[in-house]
Amino acid sequence: MLSKEELKKIKEHLLKAQNPIFFFDNDPDGLCSFLILQRYVNKGVGIPIRSFPEMNLDYFRRIEEFKSDYIFILDKPLVSKSFFEEVKRINLPVVWIDHHKMDNLFVPEDINYFNPCLNEEKTNEPTTYLCYKATEKKEDLWIALIGCISDRFTPDFYGEFVKKYPDLSFNSKDSFKIFYNSPIGTISNLMSYGLKDSTTHVNKMLKFLISAKSPYEILEESPKNIEMHLKFNQISKKINKLVEKAISLNDQNKILFFQYGGDISISSDLANKLNYIFPNKIIIVVYFSGIKANISARGKNIKKLILKSLKDLPYSTGGGHENAVGASMRIEDIEKFRENLLKNLENFS
Ligand SMILES: [Mn+2]
Structure with a gap:
């Protein structure tokens, strides 16, 4: 786990930012990390990273486009050297939070890098968990839980979640079982599949999630999230078909x-x-x-x-x-x- 000092530092960076840009890995852990940080300060824009395996130089132009003053990179294990070279040229602070164990990791000296794998007790809690522990905004407990279970991790606050949302939970300590047997797991898939949609739809989803008041608002189909539900139905069908085929093989x-x-x-x-x-x-x-x-x-x-x-x-x-x-x-x-x-x-x- 990150130390108390490290969590405090993350929070300080966040509070210093006037117009942050949050680049995040294109999955629910990345997305929820972004939501936790964005909703804490109510500032900044989120950009899912679709390049693989590394975040490439293409993303640099987004910083200039949004006139950002602080760069956060969430849940992405690799970032290209050329991206950092360009950032160095404009001299903006970078906060990179991740939980992947990387051999031959390259992190320039002036980057604020946080990863529990590097600490004395090497752990790899999801990035969402780290972000939530830095901010601890209780209203966003449900978002924190989504990020955690989608990365196969049952956080210490699951009991708290069950108490608050018994109807969205599943009675188990196994994150996998919770994920596949509960409405909160369904929300994670709504997010995961929603991220695979067109840029226009993804942007609409991000806007919706930034202001969503509760998990029920996501589960319930409305004009605000209709694209999410359509994508969810489409991809769920596809996955079920492929799963059936895999079972038969x-x-x-x-x-x-x-x-x-x-x-x-x-x-x-x-x-x-x-x-x-x-x-x-x-x-x-x-x-x-x-x-x-x-x-x-x-x-x-x-x-x-x-x-x-x-x-x-x-x-x-x-x-x-x-x-x-x-x-x-x-x-x-x-x-x-x-x-x-x-x-x-x-x-x-
Ligand atoms: Mn992750």
Whole structure:
């Protein structure tokens, strides 16, 4: 966990900002981190980061566009050197909050970097949790909870949430079970799928979420959130179909290797759901997009296995958490990757 001093520093930066810009990872943990900070000071604009694996230079122009005076980067493990070089030129303060364990991490000296993985007791609470502990605005407890359970973490304030919103909860300490069996989990998916919509719709969603008074306002369909609900229905259907197909393909093998294509990447959500259904398997979801294949992998200690299997594949990247990893490679290397996986798996078990 971050120390009290670190949480205090985050809060101080936030209070100093007049017109902050919040870049956040394009998932519910990133989004909720942004909402927690934005709603605390009621200032600033949020920009989801869609470039992968790193936040690239393209995002720099948004700082000038909004005439921002403070830069926050939330839940994104990698930022390109050229982005930081440009920021240095205009001399703005950067606060980068993350919880991914990174080997060969590059953080320029003048960046205010916060990550509990670097502390003496190495932990990796979701970025939303860190932001909430820095601000502790009780009205936003529900937003904090959404960010946490979507990153598979049951926070110490879950009891408090259950008391306040018994009808949105699920009686379990397992964040995965809460996520898949409660209305608050549904809200997390409304956000997650909403982020996959067009820029216009995403901007409308952000505006709506910034001023939402309660979780019920999100669950209930209204003109303010109609696009969120449409996207949710559309993607839920897609995921359910793919899950059914994956179940039908399931066999005795330790690895469930599942490929799909299409116009929208839902790998992370799909991999989580398969991981929930098959907790003892290694889940590899492959999404074909252009000349690249993007991978979402889930399973115990999966990170080591994936990184080892990527070693001899040029142009491949990978990273994430011990039990949840994203990777990308050239499509023609998928077969080799699969062979590597099977070979390396023998040495792991
Ligand atoms: Mn996260």
